[in-house]
Structure formats: C-alpha cells, structure tokens
Amino acid sequence: MVNAGILGMGQAYPSGILTNADLERLVDTNDEWITTRTGIKQRHKAADNEYTSQFGTRAALQALERAGLKPEDIDIIVCATTTPDQIMPSTGALIQAQIGAINAAGMDVFAACSGFIYGITMVESMIRTGQIKYALVIGAEVLTKYVDYTDRGTCVIFGDGAGAAVLGPVPEGKGILATKIKSDGRYEEQLYAPGGGTKLGTTHATIENRDHFFKMKGNELFKVAVRSMADISAEMLEKAGYSVDDVDLVIPHQANQRITDAVASRLGVPDEKVYSNIAEMGNTSSASIPIAMDECIQSGKIKEGSLVLLTAFGGGVTWGGTVIRF
Numbered sequence: 545m546v547n548a549g550i551l552g553m554g555q556a557y558p559s560g561i562l563t564n565a566d567l568e569r570l571v572d573t574n575d576e577w578i579t580t581r582t583g584i585k586q587r588h589k590a591a592d593n594e595y596t597s598q599f600g601t602r603a604a605l606q607a608l609e610r611a612g613l614k615p616e617d618i619d620i621i622v623c624a625t626t627t628p629d630q631i632m633p634s635t636g637a638l639i640q641a642q643i644g645a646i647n648a649a650g651m652d653v654f655a656a657c658s659g660f661i662y663g664i665t666m667v668e669s670m671i672r673t674g675q676i677k678y679a680l681v682i683g684a685e686v687l688t689k690y691v692d693y694t695d696r697g698t699c700v701i702f703g704d705g706a707g708a709a710v711l712g713p714v715p716e717g718k719g720i721l722a723t724k725i726k727s728d729g730r731y732e733e734q735l736y737a738p739g740g741g742t743k744l745g746t747t748h749a750t751i752e753n754r755d756h757f758f759k760m761k762g763n764e765l766f767k768v769a770v771r772s773m774a775d776i777s778a779e780m781l782e783k784a785g786y787s788v789d790d791v792d793l794v795i796p797h798q799a800n801q802r803i804t805d806a807v808a809s810r811l812g813v814p815d816e817k818v819y820s821n822i823a824e825m826g827n828t829s830s831a832s833i834p835i836a837m838d839e840c841i842q843s844g845k846i847k848e849g850s851l852v853l854l855t856a857f858g859g860g861v862t863w864g865g866t867v868i869r870f
C-alpha cells in the first residue's frame with residue numbers, strides 16, 4: 545500500500561470585497577464588535593454573475609499545474625461545497641467539464657465547513673488501496689448568496705472562495721498519516737438553512753421567513769466547535785505517533801479567531817504555530833483550509849518535511865482532523 549499526499553494546491557476568490565465598514569451600512573453593527581468577536585476585517589464577495597464552480601475550476605487548474613499533472617490524469621473530483629451552483633448536476637461534475645477531466649468521476653460532499661477534510665479522508669483510502677491514482681479535492685463556496693444581510697449575527701462572518709488540492713501516491717513516511725471525520729446530526733439547528741429542500745420546499749412562506757438563508761446559534765456552536773476540534777486533533781496526533789510539540793503548523797478551519805485561539809490553548813500549541821487568515825478572508829467554510837494551506841505552501845511556512853495538523857468543524861454538525869507530513 546502507498547501513502548496518499550498533497551502534490552499541488554491552488555486557490556481562487558472573487559475580487560469583490562465586503563469590509564466591516566460596508567456591513568455597518570447594512571446592519572446595526574460596527575468594526576469594533578466584529579473585530580473583537582470574530583477577528584474578521586473583510587471578506588471576499590462574489591458578484592451576481594459569479595458562482596461556485598468558477599472559483600473551484602480556477603483553484604483546480606492552479607493545483608494541477610503545480611502538481612505537474614493534466615486534467616485527464618485525475619480519477620476523481622470531490623467538490624466539498626454547501627453552496628453548489630445548482631442542486632443537479634453536482635458542482636464536482638460541472639468542474640469536471642470546465643477543466644476537461646474526461647477520465648474522472650465528479651461528485652460533491654455536503655459536510656459544510658468540514659467538507660475539505662471529508663474529501664481528503666475519502667480519497668486517501670482510495671489512493672492508499674490502489675483503487676485510484678490521482679484525485680482532486682476542492683473546497684468551493686459562494687456563501688454570501690446564502691447569507692441573510694438583515695441578520696447581523698451571521699452576515700458578518702461568511703465570505704467566498706475556493707481552494708483545491710491534487711492528491712496522489714507519495715513515498716513512505718510522507719503524506720496523510722492519520723485522518724478522521726465525524727458528525728452529530730442532533731445538533732442540526734446550530735447552523736442550517738431549512739428552506740428549498742424536500743422538507744419545506746420553496747413556497748411564498750419559506751421565502752417570507754427567509755428560510756433559504758443560513759441560520760446560526762453562534763453561542764452554542766462555539767462551545768461544541770472548540771471541544772470537537774481540540775479532541776479530534778489530539779486523537780489524530782496520537783494515532784500518527786506524534787505529540788503537539790512535534791507539529792510545525794496547525795491549520796484550523798478559519799471559523800472565527802476566538803475559536804482558533806481557544807482550540808490552540810486547549811491543545812497547548814503556541815500562537816506562532818497556528819495559521820490564521822480570518823482577518824482578510826472571513827469564514828469561507830469548506831474553502832478555508834485549502835486556501836490557508838496554499839498560502840502557507842506559497843509563503844514557505846509549509847516546506848518539505850513539515851508536520852501539519854488540520855482540523856475543521858461545521859454545520860451538521862461535522863468535524864474532522866488530519867495529520868500530514870509534507
């Protein structure tokens with residue numbers, strides 16, 4: 545059996561920016577509140593004519609180029625998204641067409657902010673067992689089209705973007721050393737969008753209730769997120785045979801700076817080993833980890849030999865953790 549590792553990464557996001565000052569004009573909020581409660585200063589926002597697969601496609605093409613592979617080399621495309629272009633076909637299949645990955649199977653994973661870790665966990669075992677050779681895992685979101693800009697509790701948090709990773713066989717001792725995904729659907733209503741599906745459908749009432757937009761119980765979510773991310777991180781480090789001190793870099797889902805700080809302190813990781821781009825990007829859900837990883841690879845924070853811990857938490861609720869040796 546071979547190990548599965550990251551061969552190349554890419555990212556893309558809309559050029560449009562929504563600052564805290566812009567939000568002050570939309571809802572009763574202010575820069576000081578948003579900064580101290582979330583760490584966010586701005587987020588990228590797609591234009592009306594921009595949609596999820598476009599950003600996923602741009603990120604995927606960049607990841608392929610950096611991996612030195614062609615679209616036709618890819619066996620599977622897993623697109624993690626909670627904001628697909630449309631309900632059918634999957635955004636993974638749409639990206640397949642846009643990049644010309646004619647030999648791949650394209651599909652979506654619906655696991656909210658944990659989607660990228662869900663995707664790499666799925667393809668890791670497929671690569672390790674030899675069922676496939678190369679996979680593209682993409683986290684792509686246009687969350688701002690699902691955000692209720694009359695709800696100050698949620699609209700300040702989310703932004704748009706995409707990150708992509710090409711995975712394939714790597715030498716022993718490298719690549720994904722431990723990875724695990726979990727969910728607990730009993731916490732459904734902590735972060736959800738009830739409208740538009742087969743339960744409530746799309747009716748005048750659902751539209752009037754704004755049921756198609758995200759609804760969040762931020763306070764409750766906060767506690768479950770910190771506990772879940774810290775616990776699965778410790779479990780994955782132990783499974784990989786390492787301690788917190790061995791880790792070169794922690795890349796948590798960029799949910800909110802206070803969640804990141806609380807996870808780091810629970811784990812006992814010093815701040816300088818924890819990556820954050822929340823101030824510039826906001827929470828981009830499934831895209832946040834691959835965007836952050838790509839930034840760290842490009843800036844040299846992740847280099848050959850680095851031991852990196854990823855951890856995510858999202859609506860569902862879902863969570864996951866991964867230990868990777870680059």
Ligand code: COA
Nearest residue numbers: 572573574577581657696697700762763766799800857858
């Ligand atoms: N601007 C100003 N005031 C706001 C506000 C905003 N954007 N949003 C909420 N408030 C107000 C509330 O109305 C409330 O006012 P009240 O006391 O008069 O009722 C007060 O701030 C406190 O609200 P609360 O929800 O308890 O704040 P909080 O300290 O929990 O912070 C979050 C809110 C959303 C920032 C915080 O709960 C959080 O970060 N949760 C996790 C969210 C997250 O990361 N989600 C994605 C997970 S993947």
